[in-house]
Amino acid sequence: MVNLDNVSIAKYNLSLADRPPIPTPEQDVEHKEIRGRHGSLTKKYAFKDIEYKLTFNFLDDNGFKQAFRTAKLAFFNAKKLSFDDDPGIYYKIKSLVIDDADNDVEEYGQFEVTFTLDPFAYQETSTQTITAATTLNNPGYESEPYIKAYVAGNGNIYVGGQMIAITNINGTIEIDTALMNAYRVENGLITNLNSHMVGNFPVLPHGQTKISFDGAISKLEIDPRWRWI
Incomplete structure (x- = not known):
């Protein structure tokens, strides 16, 4: 059906x-x-x-x-x-x-x-909360994840060999690879934060990818958005 x-x-x-x-x-x-x-x-x-x-x-x-x-x-x-x-x-x-x-x-x-x-x-995937280095296993084709970082200043996000620098954020920043956009949604208002992100929008290749972060980042929320061809 x-x-x-x-x-x-x-x-x-x-x-x-x-x-x-x-x-x-x-x-x-x-x-x-x-x-x-x-x-x-x-x-x-x-x-x-x-x-x-x-x-x-x-x-x-x-x-x-x-x-x-x-x-x-x-x-x-x-x-x-x-x-x-x-x-x-x-x-x-x-x-x-x-x-x-x-x-x-x-x-x-x-x-x-x-x-x-x-x-x-x-x-169909759900958001995962990451508070320490972890490894995600992509069973399908290269995916375009959604990442929400909780930051109190500056920090770096590492997705395999990719690094994304986050600068001057006090609160959250949402990184959406599918939309090629960095922003924050708060009380129904969208704030453009692309100028606070340095690096390419991350992708998750087939297989295992290590995810970690440093600096003033306390945790990440990731929806991996697995997909297939």
């Missing part, structure tokens, strides 16, 4: 017409032929968005048209797509297109939705 933002499509009296395929992103790869060189020069870049089509059926005594309107609201508002047979994993919905519905019988309808998904399958 398909879920939109963790809500089953059965709530909208919908079902899948067929068992869904398992999506895999395409990597942007450049092959350049060089005269006199055996084989091509290959450069690998980022993964592309996934175009993913699903066909949905509706059958209910109350009629299709109003149910279709209600279902479309749910689809266009949804941020996550997940499946009952793959618990703990979801895809981020970037956009979608809903084709015209077939409605030859009043109680029955069928329509196709084409999703544009972020390239990765994300694992």
Whole structure:
């Protein structure tokens, strides 16, 4: 069964017409032929968005048209797509297109939705509090973590071989690699703190990564955001 933002499509009296395929992103790869060189020069870049089509059926005594309107609201508002047979994993919905519905019988309808998904399958993760050096084990593809540091001045965060210097912070700083942004959220207000961070936004490669900190940093809260291709 398909879920939109963790809500089953059965709530909208919908079902899948067929068992869904398992999506895999395409990597942007450049092959350049060089005269006199055996084989091509290959450069690998980022993964592309996934175009993913699903066909949905509706059958209910109350009629299709109003149910279709209600279902479309749910689809266009949804941020996550997940499946009952793959618990703990979801895809981020970037956009979608809903084709015209077939409605030859009043109680029955069928329509196709084409999703544009972020390239990765994300694992549901929770925030971990780190008060001393620790090691995180990434089971999947390179991830883009969220880190919240508690600081009373200056300090450094070490993520494997990466170092991030934090300067002149009294309170917290939130480092979001996916957003490429350093900030603080307090009482609903967002303060830009990029000028208080020196270094690249950290990533967690596949496998083990040691996390530590020093200086006036007392603890870190990390959501590793594990993801898969």
